[in-house]
Amino acid sequence: MNSPAKHIPAPIAEYAIVVNSSDNVAVAKTHVQKDLRVTLPSSETITVKHGVPPGHRFSIRDIPAGELVLQYGQPIGTSLGIQKGEWVSHNNMSNDVPLVRVLPDENGLARQRRVLPSEFATFQGFRRSDGRVGVRNYVLVVPTSMCASHEALQIATLAEFMLFSRSKYPNIDGVVAIPHNKGCGCQAGSNIEIVMRTLSNYAAHPNVGGVVLVDLGCEKTNLSYLRKYLSARSDSLKKPVASISIQKAGGTQEAIQQGLAEVERMLPDVDRATRDDTPLSELILGVKCGGSDALSGISANPALGYAADLVIAAGGTVVMTEVPEFCGAEHILARRAKDTETARAIYKMVDWYKDHAARVGAKLAENPSPGNVSSGLLNITIKSLGAIAKAGSSPVEGVVDYAEFPKDRGLWLMQGPGYDQESTPGLVGAGAQVIVFTTGLGTTIGNAIAPVIKLASNTSVFERMSKDISLSAGGIIDGTETIEQVGSRILDFVVQVAGGKQVWAELHKHREFQIWGEQAISL
Numbered sequence: 001m002n003s004p005a006k007h008i009p010a011p012i013a014e015y016a017i018v019v020n021s022s023d024n025v026a027v028a029k030t031h032v033q034k035d036l037r038v039t040l041p042s043s044e045t046i047t048v049k050h051g052v053p054p055g056h057r058f059s060i061r062d063i064p065a066g067e068l069v070l071q072y073g074q075p076i077g078t079s080l081g082i083q084k085g086e087w088v089s090h091n092n093m094s095n096d097v098p099l100v101r102v103l104p105d106e107n108g109l110a111r112q113r114r115v116l117p118s119e120f121a122t123f124q125g126f127r128r129s130d131g132r133v134g135v136r137n138y139v140l141v142v143p144t145s146m147c148a149s150h151e152a153l154q155i156a157t158l159a160e161f162m163l164f165s166r167s168k169y170p171n172i173d174g175v176v177a178i179p180h181n182k183g184c185g186c187q188a189g190s191n192i193e194i195v196m197r198t199l200s201n202y203a204a205h206p207n208v209g210g211v212v213l214v215d216l217g218c219e220k221t222n223l224s225y226l227r228k229y230l231s232a233r234s235d236s237l238k239k240p241v242a243s244i245s246i247q248k249a250g251g252t253q254e255a256i257q258q259g260l261a262e263v264e265r266m267l268p269d270v271d272r273a274t275r276d277d278t279p280l281s282e283l284i285l286g287v288k289c290g291g292s293d294a295l296s297g298i299s300a301n302p303a304l305g306y307a308a309d310l311v312i313a314a315g316g317t318v319v320m321t322e323v324p325e326f327c328g329a330e331h332i333l334a335r336r337a338k339d340t341e342t343a344r345a346i347y348k349m350v351d352w353y354k355d356h357a358a359r360v361g362a363k364l365a366e367n368p369s370p371g372n373v374s375s376g377l378l379n380i381t382i383k384s385l386g387a388i389a390k391a392g393s394s395p396v397e398g399v400v401d402y403a404e405f406p407k408d409r410g411l412w413l414m415q416g417p418g419y420d421q422e423s424t425p426g427l428v429g430a431g432a433q434v435i436v437f438t439t440g441l442g443t444t445i446g447n448a449i450a451p452v453i454k455l456a457s458n459t460s461v462f463e464r465m466s467k468d469i470s471l472s473a474g475g476i477i478d479g480t481e482t483i484e485q486v487g488s489r490i491l492d493f494v495v496q497v498a499g500g501k502q503v504w505a506e507l508h509k510h511r512e513f514q515i516w517g518e519q520a521i522s523l
Contacts, residue, residue: 008037009037009038009039009045010036010037010038010039011038011039012026012038012039012040012041012060013479014038015028015029015030015032015036015038016028016029016032016038016058017029017298017477018040018041018060019071019072019073019298020070020071020072020073021073022070022073023060023070023071023072023073024059024060024061024063024069024070025057025058025059025060025069025070025071025076025088026057026058026060027055027056027057027071027294027295027298027376028052028053028054028055028056028057028058028376029054029295029477030054031051031052031053031054032048032051032052032058033048033051034048034049034050034051035047035048035049036048040060046060046084046085047085048085048087049083049085049086049087050086050087051087052087053374053376054294054295054375054376055293055294055295055375055376055377055440056087056088056089056294056376057071057087057088057376058085058086058087058088059082059083059084059085059086059088060084060085061084062082062083062084063079063081063082064079064081065079065080065081066078066079067079068097068098069082069088069093071382071385072297072385072386074329074332074381074385075097075098075381076093076097076378076379076381076382076385077093077094077095077096077097077378077379077381077382078093078094078095078096078097079092079093080092080093080094089378090378093378095378095379095380095381097328097381100331101331101334101347102331102334102335102343103334103335103337103340103343104334104335104336104337104338104339104340104342104343105335121279121280121310121314121491121495122277122278122279122280122495123135123277123278123280123283123495123498123499124275124276124277124278124498124499124500125275125276125278125282125433125498125499126206126207126209126273126274126275126276127276127278128206128238128239129238129239130204130206130238132206132282132431133206133278133282133283133433134205134206134207134208134209134433135206135207135283135433135434135450135451135497135498135499135500136173136207136433136449136450136451137171137172137173137207137208137209137270137273138172138173138174138175138176138207138208138209138448138449139156139159139164139172139174139175139176139208139209139210139211139212139263139266139267139270140176140177140178140202140203140205140208140210140211140212140448140449141153141155141156141159141175141176141177141178141211141212141214141259141263142177142178142199142202142203142211142212142213142214143177143178143179143180143183143214143215144183144199144213144214144215144219144221144222144223144225144226145182145183145184145215145216145219145220145221145222146179146180146181146182146183146184147183147184147215147216147219147246148214148215148216148219148246149177149179149180149181150179150252151214151244151246151252151255151256151259152177152178152179152212152214152259153177153179154252154256154259155177155212155214155255155256155259155260155263156175156176156177157177158256158260159175159259159260159263159264160174160175160176162260163175163260163263163264163267164263164267169267169268169270169271170271171270171271171272171273171274171275172209172267172270172271173506175263176448176449176511177448177511178199178202178425178448178449178511178513179513180513180514180515181514182195182221182515182517183195183219183220183221184216184219184220184221185219185220191517192220192221194401194402194403194515194516194517195221195515195517196221196225196226196229197229197401197402197403197404197429198402198403198425198426198429198515199221199226199515200226200229200230200233201403201405201429201430201431202425202428202429202448202449203230203237203241204230204233204237205428205429205431205433205449206433207428207433207449207450208239208449209239209240209269209270209273210239210240210241210263210266210267210269210270211237211239211240211241211242212241212242212243212244212259212262212263212266213226213241213242213243213244214243214244214245214246214255214259215244215245215246216245216246216247217245217246217247217248218247222245223243223245227243239270240265240266240269240270242259242262242265242266244258244259244262275499275500279314279315280311280314280315280316280495281314281315281316281409282316283311283316283317283433283434283494283498284316284317284318284319284406284430284431284432284433285308285311285316285317285318285319285432285433285434285435285436285494286318286319286320286321286424286427286428286430286432286434286435286436286450287304287305287308287318287319287320287390287391287435287436287438288320288321288322288390288420288423288424288427288435288436288437288438288452289301289322289325289387289390289437289438289439290420290437290438290439290443290445291371291439291440291441291442291443292372292375292377292383292386292387292438292439292440292441292457293371293372293375293376293377293440293441293457293458294375294376294377294382294386294440295375295376295440295457295458295477296386296387296438296439296440296457297382297383297385297386297387297389298386298457298476298477299457299458299473299474299476299477299483299486300438300439300440300455300456300457300473301386301387301388301389301390301438301457302389302476302483302487303455303473303476303483303486303487303490304389304390304392304436304438304455304473304487304490305389305390305391305392305393305487306392306483306484306486306487306488306490307392307436307487307488307490307491307494308390308391308392308394308411309392309393309394309487310487310488310491311491311494312392312394312409312410312411313394315409316409317406317409317410317411317412317431318391318392318394318410318411318412319400319406319412319413319414319427319430319431319432320388320390320391320411320412320413320414321402321413321414321415321416321423321426321427322387322416322417322418322423323349323350323353323413323415323416323417323418324353324357324380324417324418325380325383325384325387325388325418326346326349326350326384326387326388326413327350327353327354327380327381327384328379328380328381328384328385329381329384329385329387329388330346330347330350330384332385332388333346333388333391333396333413334346334347334396336393336394336395336396337395337396338395338396338397338398342396342397342398342399345398345399346396346399346413348399349399349413349415352415353415368380368383371441372441375440375441390438391411391413392411394410394411395410395411396411396412396413397409397410397411397412398412398413399412399413399414399415400412400413400414400415400430401414401415402414402415402416402426402429402430402516403425403426403429403430403515403516404429404430405430405431406430406431412430414426414427414430416516417516419516420437420443420445420512421445421512421513421514422514422515422516423516424437424445424447424452424512425447425448425512425513425514425515426516428447428448428449428450432450433450433498434450434451434453434494434497434498435447435450435451435452435453436452436453436455436490436494437452437453437454437455438454438455438456438457438473439454439455439456439457439461439469440456440457440458440461441461442456442461442464442465442468442469443468444465444468444504444505444508444510445505445510445512446505446506446508446509446510446511446512447505447510447511447512447513448511448512448513451497451502451503451505451506452503452505452510453470453471453493453494453497453503454468454469454470454471454503454504454505455469455470455471455472455473455490456469456471456472456473456474457473457474457477458472458473458474458477459472459474459475459477459478460474462474467504468504468505468508469504470493470503470504471489471490471493473486
């Protein structure tokens, strides 16, 4: 008996998504069987010629050789000769896409600007003496180099186990360290600038209520250098601070004991901080993706983008990074730049990253991981077009260097790598108090001082990793929710987390931290 699927056409929306009305491909929501007949919105019926895995594409019309393949209304490759209903893969599509350079449509941007009432949303935050607001209250142990990282980690681990408890210090979230592999004999210039900026921004971060600084004593990035860097800041550390030098202390054990004594001394002071009602305009939201699939750009990323637009409309700030995953989509961000100068800065930061990758022998075309490719992200252009949806539709106000503060409110792009363990700390170093991290395949990463909210692109990974992922945008794929509904739900959850609700990464004590050690761009 023949399968009914071969004879009775089904609406394409039951099996696949045509993302943009100008697209010539559809993205499979689930495994699409060979010979399935589907009806397009135009009422035309097509037959799928091959089995198509979830996240992959099949053509909805003939795409002659040399013609562009379109998704998101944008080129994602060039046809090598694709017939209607064929599975689109590397066998029949090259990765060649035209380089597009545009300047902003400033009239269009003016129409996009929205301001919501100040009472739109509030969260319960820690107002610091420098005027900034934190969503957590940590004691942070900061090693100035890799030479002090072991001792810093031991101080934090033992202090949290021996000295700290939420019952005794209910307003403190923990004692943490940020061990890393940078500093000491690193090259002078921008490499030291990145290390010092990142470490000092963590020490001064509003999610931190007290700081213990630790050095070995003879490294280039020692306490004296870090203090000089901190003193040059317009906002000095207005919180309990202690300093320990391992060589002066007499070695590892003596330094750890000194560190424990300093943490014990400052815990009561740090605990005096209390949460107060705070407008959403005080929030800096970092947006990230990792372990992406082809559905991320259709569900989780645009839903997060909708939430990001709401934060910005309420007067807040959003920072997006992973510059390698702007490549192929930078013209879209440039078109949204607030002015021509900003558009040129966007192209400059992308061009720098391309040049940097070439210098070190890397190929941005190889950015998609094996998991990305097997799930349908066949090339960097497809990945980038979906990734930038995290930034919503708000105007781009400007670009900043790695772990550098935005110069104003609104949407900002931060220079940085796609590597999660370095790009996430960069966002926090840039002042983000909360991170929302989208994933299609699943990820567990956290951060030492900021909550990292995981948002799944599909229901399957959310259910499979329900003790690591807090939210799902799978309803968009399943047809039970809209992008706007999921985006509003994301913002509600962000407000709860900013007010103290813990996320899975915090409960599992995921505290990943590394500093991007590459030469900085001159912005």
